Amino acid sequence: MPEIKVTPLGAGQDVGRSCILVSIGGKNVMLDCGMHMGFNDDRRFPDFSYITQNGRLTEFLDCVIVSHFHLDHCGALPYMSEMVGYDGPIYMTHPTKAICPILLEDFRKITVDKKGETNFFTSQMIKDCMKKVTAVNLHQTVQVDDELEIKAYYAGHVLGAAMFQIKVGAESVVYTGDYNMTPDRHLGAAWIDKCRPDIVISESTYATTIRDSKRCRERDFLKKVHETVERGGKVLIPVFALGRAQELCILLETFWERMNLKAPIYFSTGLTEKANHYYKLFITWTNQKIRKTFVQRNMFEFKHIKPFDRSYTDNPGPMVVFATPGMLHAGQSLQIFKKWAGNDKNMVILPGYCVQGTVGYKILNGQRKLEMEGRNTLEVKMQVEYMSFSAHADAKGIMQLIRMAEPRNVLLVHGEAKKMEFLKQKIEQEFSVNCYMPANGETTTITTNPNIPVDISLSLLKRESVPGALPDPKKPRIMHGTLIMKDNSLRLVSSEQALKELGLVEHHLRFTCRVHIQDPHSEQDTLNKIYSHLKTVLKDSSIQHLPDGTLMVESILIKVSTASEDPSTKILLVSWTYQDEELGSYLSTLLRKGLPSS
Amino acid sequence: MEEEEEDRLSNDELMDDWLIESIKLYNNLHAFELQDPTKVIEWTGEKSICVAGFKSGGRSEILELTLPQKLCAKEDQGLCPERDFKMEHGGFSERPIYCLKHVQGTRLLVSSGPPDNSLQIWQIGVDDSDVIRLLNCINNEEQNNHWSKIATSAAGSPCVLHGTHVKNLQVTEIESTKNVFLPGIASVDLVSSLEFLSKDAFLLCSVRGQMWLMDMRQQKVVAAQDVCALPAEDFYWCMGVERRQPDLDAVPCRVAKLSSTGYIFVSDVRNLAKHMCQTKVSIPSPVAENKFMNVSWAPALDNNIAVSGFSGSIEIYNITSWHSTDTEACPMFVHKGHTVLEDRDKGEIPLVTAHTWHPWKPRTVLSAATDGSLQVWEWR
Numbered sequence: 001m002p003e004i005k006v007t008p009l010g011a012g013q014d015v016g017r018s019c020i021l022v023s024i025g026g027k028n029v030m031l032d033c034g035m036h037m038g039f040n041d042d043r044r045f046p047d048f049s050y051i052t053q054n055g056r057l058t059e060f061l062d063c064v065i066v067s068h069f070h071l072d073h074c075g076a077l078p079y080m081s082e083m084v085g086y087d088g089p090i091y092m093t094h095p096t097k098a099i100c101p102i103l104l105e106d107f108r109k110i111t112v113d114k115k116g117e118t119n120f121f122t123s124q125m126i127k128d129c130m131k132k133v134t135a136v137n138l139h140q141t142v143q144v145d146d147e148l149e150i151k152a153y154y155a156g157h158v159l160g161a162a163m164f165q166i167k168v169g170a171e172s173v174v175y176t177g178d179y180n181m182t183p184d185r186h187l188g189a190a191w192i193d194k195c196r197p198d199i200v201i202s203e204s205t206y207a208t209t210i211r212d213s214k215r216c217r218e219r220d221f222l223k224k225v226h227e228t229v230e231r232g233g234k235v236l237i238p239v240f241a242l243g244r245a246q247e248l249c250i251l252l253e254t255f256w257e258r259m260n261l262k263a264p265i266y267f268s269t270g271l272t273e274k275a276n277h278y279y280k281l282f283i284t285w286t287n288q289k290i291r292k293t294f295v296q297r298n299m300f301e302f303k304h305i306k307p308f309d310r311s312y313t314d315n316p317g318p319m320v321v322f323a324t325p326g327m328l329h330a331g332q333s334l335q336i337f338k339k340w341a342g343n344d345k346n347m348v349i350l351p352g353y354c355v356q357g358t359v360g361y362k363i364l365n366g367q368r369k370l371e372m373e374g375r376n377t378l379e380v381k382m383q384v385e386y387m388s389f390s391a392h393a394d395a396k397g398i399m400q401l402i403r404m405a406e407p408r409n410v411l412l413v414h415g416e417a418k419k420m421e422f423l424k425q426k427i428e429q430e431f432s433v434n435c436y437m438p439a440n441g442e443t444t445t446i447t448t449n450p451n452i453p454v455d456i457s458l459s460l461l462k463r464e465s466v467p468g469a470l471p472d473p474k475k476p477r478i479m480h481g482t483l484i485m486k487d488n489s490l491r492l493v494s495s496e497q498a499l500k501e502l503g504l505v506e507h508h509l510r511f512t513c514r515v516h517i518q519d520p521h522s523e524q525d526t527l528n529k530i531y532s533h534l535k536t537v538l539k540d541s542s543i544q545h546l547p548d549g550t551l552m553v554e555s556i557l558i559k560v561s562t563a564s565e566d567p568s569t570k571i572l573l574v575s576w577t578y579q580d581e582e583l584g585s586y587l588s589t590l591l592r593k594g595l596p597s598s
Numbered sequence: 599m600e601e602e603e604e605d606r607l608s609n610d611e612l613m614d615d616w617l618i619e620s621i622k623l624y625n626n627l628h629a630f631e632l633q634d635p636t637k638v639i640e641w642t643g644e645k646s647i648c649v650a651g652f653k654s655g656g657r658s659e660i661l662e663l664t665l666p667q668k669l670c671a672k673e674d675q676g677l678c679p680e681r682d683f684k685m686e687h688g689g690f691s692e693r694p695i696y697c698l699k700h701v702q703g704t705r706l707l708v709s710s711g712p713p714d715n716s717l718q719i720w721q722i723g724v725d726d727s728d729v730i731r732l733l734n735c736i737n738n739e740e741q742n743n744h745w746s747k748i749a750t751s752a753a754g755s756p757c758v759l760h761g762t763h764v765k766n767l768q769v770t771e772i773e774s775t776k777n778v779f780l781p782g783i784a785s786v787d788l789v790s791s792l793e794f795l796s797k798d799a800f801l802l803c804s805v806r807g808q809m810w811l812m813d814m815r816q817q818k819v820v821a822a823q824d825v826c827a828l829p830a831e832d833f834y835w836c837m838g839v840e841r842r843q844p845d846l847d848a849v850p851c852r853v854a855k856l857s858s859t860g861y862i863f864v865s866d867v868r869n870l871a872k873h874m875c876q877t878k879v880s881i882p883s884p885v886a887e888n889k890f891m892n893v894s895w896a897p898a899l900d901n902n903i904a905v906s907g908f909s910g911s912i913e914i915y916n917i918t919s920w921h922s923t924d925t926e927a928c929p930m931f932v933h934k935g936h937t938v939l940e941d942r943d944k945g946e947i948p949l950v951t952a953h954t955w956h957p958w959k960p961r962t963v964l965s966a967a968t969d970g971s972l973q974v975w976e977w978r
Contacts, residue, residue: 210663210972212681213629215617215939220681223621258618364677388679395685396633422688422728426659 001447004171004198008413009046010036010440017072019046020175020201020413025168027148030064031175031201035075035107037355042119045076048084050441056085063144066092067177068161069099071107071355078104081132082125089144093152094135095160095282101130103240110329110357138162138284155179155190157391159278159285165195170450172197174405181397184214186247186286190393192405198448200407202398204415204437207423211394217387221248222255224349224385229263229318233345233382238333238360240326244351244389249305249322256304266308267322268332308332313339326351329358338378346382351389402431409446411436454483456492463494509578515591520568523560527551529595530558530572537590541583556584558591616938623931626962626976628666628681629939634659635970637890637951638698640707642722644957645670646686647964648707649972650695658694660707660730662687662722669959669974683972687722689730696745702752706733706772708760710746715762717746719772736775740766747789753797761789764804769814779814790888791837801867805888807835807855809870821870823855826863834858834888838903839867840895854903854917856893859884862905862927864917877920877927881908890951898960902930906950910937912965914977931977936967 005023017034028051036044051060057080064086066074077100080086092100104126111117121129136142141151147169152162156179163176174197179190228235239245245267252265308321313336323333328350337359340346354360362370363384370378393401402410410433417424417437427435438444464479465471482498484491499506519526531551534543544552551558556576563569572591576584620627636649645665651658667680696711707720707730717736724731736758738746744762751757757778761767764787769779787804794800798815811821840852852874855863860881863873885891890907896914906912913929920927936948948967956962962976 208685210630210632210683210685212666213631213939215613216627216629217681219617219620219627222618226621254614255618258614366674366677383676385676386679388681394682396631399633418727420728422690422730423685425690426688 002171002450004173004446004448005443006173006199006201006411006436006438006446007050007443008438008440009048009050017044017046017076018067018177018413019076021051022166022173022175022201024166024173025147025171027062027144027168028060029148029166030061031164032067032073032177033064033075033077033080034070034072035079037072037075037353040117040356045079047441048080056087058085058087061086061088062148063088063150064090065150065164065166065175066090066096066100067155067164067175068093068158069096069103070158070178071103073177074100075104075107078121078125078129081129082121087132090129090133091136091142091144091150091164092133093160093162093285094137095278095285096162097130097133097135098278098281099160101126106325106329107355110327110355153190153192154188154285156181156183156187157190159187159282163190163192165192165197170452171448173199173201174407176200176202176401178203178392179397179401180391180393181400182214182391184247184391185250187391188286190401192401194404194406196406196408198407198450199409199411199446200402200405201411201413202401204412204420204423206393206398207395207412207427208415208420209392209394210396211392214391217389218251221349221387221389222251224347224387225252225320226255226259226261228345228347228383229261229320231345232318233343233347234318234340235320235346236333236336236340236348236382237320237322238326238328238337238348238350239322239324240352245322247389248351249302252320253302253304261304263318263320264312265302265305265320265322266312267305268308268324310335327354327358327360328363329355329360334359338372341378341380341382344381344383347385348382349385349387351387399430402427402433407433408448409434409436411438411444411446413438414440452490454490454492456481457494457497459497460492460494510575511578511581511584512573512575513588515572515574515588516563517570517572517591517594518568519570519595523562523570524549526570526595527558527560530560530591533595534587534590553587554583555580556587558587613938616934620935622978624975624977626669626974627935628669628974629935630683630972630974632661632966632970632972635951635968636966636972638695639952639954639964639966639972640698640700641954641957642700642705642707647954648698648700648722649966650691650698650709652694652696652711654694654712658691660689660691660695660698660709660720661685662730665974669956669962685728687728687730689720689732691718691732693718697748699748699750699758701750701756701758701772704752704756706756708736708748708750708758708772710748710760712743712745714741714743715746715760715766716741717748717758717760717770734772734775736760736770736772738762738766739768739777742766744788747792749792749794749800751794751797751800759792759794759800761792763788764802764808764810767792767802779817781810781812781819783810783812783819790835793837793839795839795867801837801839801853803835803837803855805834807833807857809837809853809855809865811867811870821868823865823870826855826857826861833861834885834891836888836891836893838893838895841897852895854893854895856891856905858886858888858891860908862893862903862915875917875920877915877917877925879905879913879915879929880926883908890949892950892953894953894955896955896960898955898958904953904955904963906953906965910934910947910950910967912950912953912963914963933963933965933973933975933977935973935975936965936969936971939971939973 007021009019016036016038018032020031022029136152143149149167151165155161155163166173181189183189225235328334364386368380372378415437416439424435436444481492482495559573561571574588634651637652640648648662650660663683668678671678694711695709698709705722709718715738719734720730721733722730746760749759756772759769764783764785767781768777771778787806790805791803799813801811803809806825808825809823810819813820835857837855860879863876892906894904896902901917903915912933914931916930948969950967953965964974966972
């Protein structure tokens, strides 16, 4: 039976990075290539020794797919392609291809410049890696080679995030990456058609989480901003140029409008240019509402939100500023932070994950005294808030997705089957599927039962079908034919046609059996008796007297001769071809019973 | 499609309005959606609760959930981004769960539900897995087809007080399933609420509002409260016993009794015959049965009571502002989250099925409703 093998790379229970290997129909595909942000040594990279002990990966992989630009899904890509070595195709959506290199470069700068790491990929490696990337569109079937094809589906979550279907022949796998099932202010919800893959691969953490509503998270954000501004404080929100910033701006704008608030809101200029540029390029990736408003105006044209100027940093009174970069590791956001950190009326809200080594990371871990350049110490008196706005699916969402795709099997990574017996049962029973939960480094082998489409010749179809009866999938019938597999076609034809096509002569196989019966009459009489007997029994078959004294029933020959030892014993020779085995053996059994005495 | 989109947008706006209002009203607000509605929220630890389905015809799930980090953090709450519940353990029940109690200090749960009055004993987390497994069944000596009310005690060997009618109450030791005490109170009324006050004493309330304080050592009823002399209607009553933080083991002092028409009477458990204070609370309409009626005392606040089960909201009262049953009491706070926050198809407004107070965070309540929503809120 054909199989699909799935192996999440990594060790033990750790959840920090995604990198999954799938073997399907003889092809090897790598799904995501993430970096583990919690480690500083080689453990942060996926363990490629599973694929090969040493050497390049090119000949072992048919393609690599990256689901979205978060570092725990793409952070190890340049390491894999340039330092371990892979020259094959890498696929991702257009927005992912545009944004990945920016995030990778930022990440590289922080890790190398700030932390002085040496075993890390270089800027040139990032560039070389991205040259190997082919961008794909949503719902576009991409032929990786003759047999392997992939298709991207909208996943929500972040700009450009996609779920991927990987198909070889009649077998397919859907990898969800990160996705969410409820639309938010700037992105829609994930969607997939009833593609009925053999396996859906998703995260086990989704299935065990019950997520707080988006609205309550937003409420919390608005409340914190409002409280700070009310007491005359300043709010700094470090953001990466895309997605989250957009969403928070829309939120604040709505709130300011409703509450008739007067405090100024700014965004740093670096933000607008880049963001506008990307949004124009990827407008199809945002949701309906955004698209409608974009047609009418510029993305970052708000009533209450204005571009920031450095000089405003020292303005008295409350204000809110969105500034890049997002982890407070350099640039404008860090400069503003240094000026505002000493005042306890102020607040900094970090809306996302911060990499180790950045100021953002340090203050999120409770550090209140920071060492700046020139051995200056910065005392952090301002309030620090960590808010997670990442849109992820949860237990309810994963059920919805499974219901949409209708897979035959479900595989959850980053979980452990022994510890998740209840969850496994729940999914298995709700959807009548098998649920697998391999531990990291463990391979799951799933047997598939693919349908193989075969062309049948018209003449064979006519011959084998029962007149007037429609084929019933619940009542399979056995039919005889020959399967010809030539080039890429599979055809079912009659044996005669096959022999003809192949230029072979058919061998004939003939069975003969001797039946002894007691009959004192002449051979001719016996023959006639047999004729009458068979005529009565086999009403529908053709029975003929042949000129040479043989009786022919259909194509079966019956000859009568007398036994030499005893004239009252007749020997019947019953002869039939292999094709007429059924009738032939029936006749010989019938005749063995003797002739009716007339 | 256009209309749908418009409706969704205006629904969004209404929600936005309420959320903006809520910034002034609440310190914290979290809203979750369970796959199935629950009518129990039972604490199994400082940071975990159990919920369970109660749909008829088909399996129900019992889930143990850990609270979001943000709700458990005592300091530096701002540095916790985690706002989600995590499903730690789960089990399947063949019958709907109407009542679920945890046995303190153990990993045992006791549940009851139709079609009969037997109890199911569960263990959470068997063999380090995520399973809640059915261990055993305890039958009432008098079998019938009502569902039992339950109270658990872990003092000494874990026991469960259970029964459907006052006369068939029994205290059963969980491990041996042997009865250790039979109150033998001769009343044919249905039991409404049960509560252990200490190792040896428990309080029980019948659906007609009669209460008995039983001392198991002395083997007798030491205090009782009669049916209230109120205009004859089909009242259902339930009770809530006060437990004061931090000393949960101290004998509680007060009990509040709630009727299906909105009357509340408060008494001292040591002097049940008298009412300390009383009032009538405003309810949209009397409920036909005490399916979801719930009254409880705040463990970390003085004189605060929460009432739910009559509508989609939960009311918080301060009993010191009560005068009599003639004037309707005004709630200190009303939580309307269940009626506003859900993206549901237009139609029924959900009914609150259960609520419980956070053990040590003042003004923090967890509540659930018939639409599967589960909310955690802390009002200002």
